[in-house]
Amino acid sequence: MATGRTHRPATRSRGIPEATVARLPLYLRALTALSERSVPTVSSEELAAAAGVNSAKLRKDFSYLGSYGTRGVGYDVEYLVYQISRELGLTQDWPVVIVGIGNLGAALANYGGFASRGFRVAALIDADPAMAGKPVAGIPVQHTDDLEKIIQDNGVSIGVIATPAGAAQQVCDRLVGAGVTSILNFAPTVLSVPDGVDVRKVDLSIELQILAFHEQRKAGEEAMESLAEGLPATAKGSTDQGPDGDVPAVMPA
Amino acid sequence: MATGRTHRPATRSRGIPEATVARLPLYLRALTALSERSVPTVSSEELAAAAGVNSAKLRKDFSYLGSYGTRGVGYDVEYLVYQISRELGLTQDWPVVIVGIGNLGAALANYGGFASRGFRVAALIDADPAMAGKPVAGIPVQHTDDLEKIIQDNGVSIGVIATPAGAAQQVCDRLVGAGVTSILNFAPTVLSVPDGVDVRKVDLSIELQILAFHEQRKAGEEAMESLAEGLPATAKGSTDQGPDGDVPAVMPA
DNA sequence: TGTTGTGAACGCGTTCACAGCT
DNA sequence: AGCTGTGAACGCGTTCACAACA
Structure with a gap:
């Protein structure tokens, strides 16, 4: 991507993965909402649910920023809001x-x-x-x-x-x-x-086209299910139920 | 992501990677422009440049759709437009x-x-x-x-x-x-x-925050370069010059 | 000769599962 | 007892490099 290449060998520790960066705004939004409701702390599980990601991913993401949580307790909402804001450069105008x-x-x-x-x-x-x-x-x-x-x-x-x-x-x-x-x-x-x-x-228009692709595929599957209609109803796949809930991430070049 | 999970084991061959799907609209746009200029064929190199990706990626993407090119020649523009449109489900309304x-x-x-x-x-x-x-x-x-x-x-x-x-x-x-x-x-x-x-x-707002993150980092690097200013000008990294030129891609949820 | 199509290597990101703290 | 932080395994996507072929 055109993203400013790192030049120097990187001091290590300043290496936040792009995918993580793309999720930080999501966490920040969820945290801000909690902050407005004066919630003092959240667990990775709760916050992950609010941001629409899974908790392991969230914890790993935060681990790149530092150790801002407390084992057995969770994360301090206000403190995290500040840390993420700072990391994203939102403390300036x-x-x-x-x-x-x-x-x-x-x-x-x-x-x-x-x-x-x-x-x-x-x-x-x-x-x-x-x-x-x-x-x-x-x-x-x-x-x-x-x-x-x-x-x-x-x-x-x-x-x-x-x-x-x-x-x-x-x-x-x-x-x-x-x-x-x-x-x-x-x-x-x-x-x-x-x-x-x-x-x-x-x-x-790109977003719509991607949706159309999946939509078309669904239609195709429905048709196939219709074909299998009269059958003795084996385990017909039940929509698999993945952990769900990823979030788009605009990837850089 | 919430993207329609595949359910059945997949017949193989109907397995177009999500990342590829997200780029098809890009190729389609570039191809449409060529088509309007009545260009009959393109090489993967040319088309890739127009779409802002590298040619190996483009060829691999197309290989998931089938073998629509001609070795030594390239791809037939009209034919590809049709194939991609069909794949994306754009032949219907x-x-x-x-x-x-x-x-x-x-x-x-x-x-x-x-x-x-x-x-x-x-x-x-x-x-x-x-x-x-x-x-x-x-x-x-x-x-x-x-x-x-x-x-x-x-x-x-x-x-x-x-x-x-x-x-x-x-x-x-x-x-x-x-x-x-x-x-x-x-x-x-x-x-x-x-x-x-x-x-x-x-x-x-998420997009802007991601940009702010990188912007902030650039500012930081400039500052570091200022520090290195007076130095004997060794190989100061010269912006490394990676193959360059990718383009962001909005990923699904 | 020129360009595609692709196996193989590689790297990044996600997920797992548990050790380490509180 | 509970929840974080993370090493290790895994899987997807990208890149390389070249064999296949018009």
Whole structure:
């Protein structure tokens, strides 16, 4: 992946697996909910259930951060919230720009979960001159011409691309040129970026296609079950019942 | 993950790895672009570059589908488009409902990539009576009360949840109760569903937090490099330069 | 000659199961 | 007695490298 390669041999201990990183926000959300209910401690079992993972995985994940639990007791909620927040870099403020203020861009700008966790929408940028100055979610839209200046003035290192596919690479190049090193891409295109820049993508149509694949398979199985219908009902598989409940994880390159 | 477990021992050959399934839409997109430019064939190398993966991975992925290439030549674009579409179940029409027509729901309803590939927005549903009847993206919004009837009348098996977090589980339960077996969840909550129902989630705030983690790390490395500044400039690691260029991939739940 | 298809090696992530603390 | 922390086993996915073949 484009994820900033580690360069140095790594001092060991600073090696949190990517899969673990992807789950930390999940744990943090569950912990925050517990914190709001003033729950003082949780066991790995309870927290895992709330986050939708299994407890062994959760414990191993936490073990990469350090030994923050107490044997026989569980984890201190407040303390864990702090540790994970710190690990994720949420104790600092991250100014973010959103480029492309169409339906989606506007929705993102209005999204509450943004401000809540260390992220601040520093600016909205659109190529349409007619949009310029118009406030969206209380923030005036600025024109693409000023992109570089906006990035630099606000010290932005995270950019969100919500433009049409055709404009995405160009916007990406300008963002990167202006100093952005992390990009969240909603446009249905593969972005190419220099080494050291992280890209994560969110793609509605890909998600739907993956669902369709499984949906189709289910339909096929139903048909097969219909065929086996009249049969003496042997152990027909009963939907297997795996431990269930994994969570998607956007994997890096 | 909640992804439909395979039940039966699997006839072998029907075993396409989940990671491969997640990349098929990517290949399909690249192939569609080539097709529009009337390119007749591609090599694994070219196609892989367009899709942002490496060629060995692409060839192995295709090998799970069958032997659709020609040695010494490459792959026939049209043929591959068809094969992948069929494999993903896109040769049929998938009616989809979107629940929660706020900013995001409206953006999704307006999203063009929907209709393009086998998906059709069959209905928009919202809990706000004031929205009822109002058209969004040309489709009249219907009230939540009629959810079950809408699902059944339209034969919907894929639902998109774009409600606030608080309403998501309840909406999910009703969708599943009405027969939906695949859910794309935009609400920031862990949904619990019975076995056999697939859930994929798209979570802006999680994505940003993952980016923040890497961003923070980069800042840390810069600081370390500053420390090494005055030094005689040994091989300072030169960003290692791995084969580079992968792309994130949203993994299933 | 050029490119696919794939066995084999490898590495990462998950799960198991239990030793180690409280 | 209870729950965490983790070594070890396992399985999936990626990468390598080359044989097969048009």
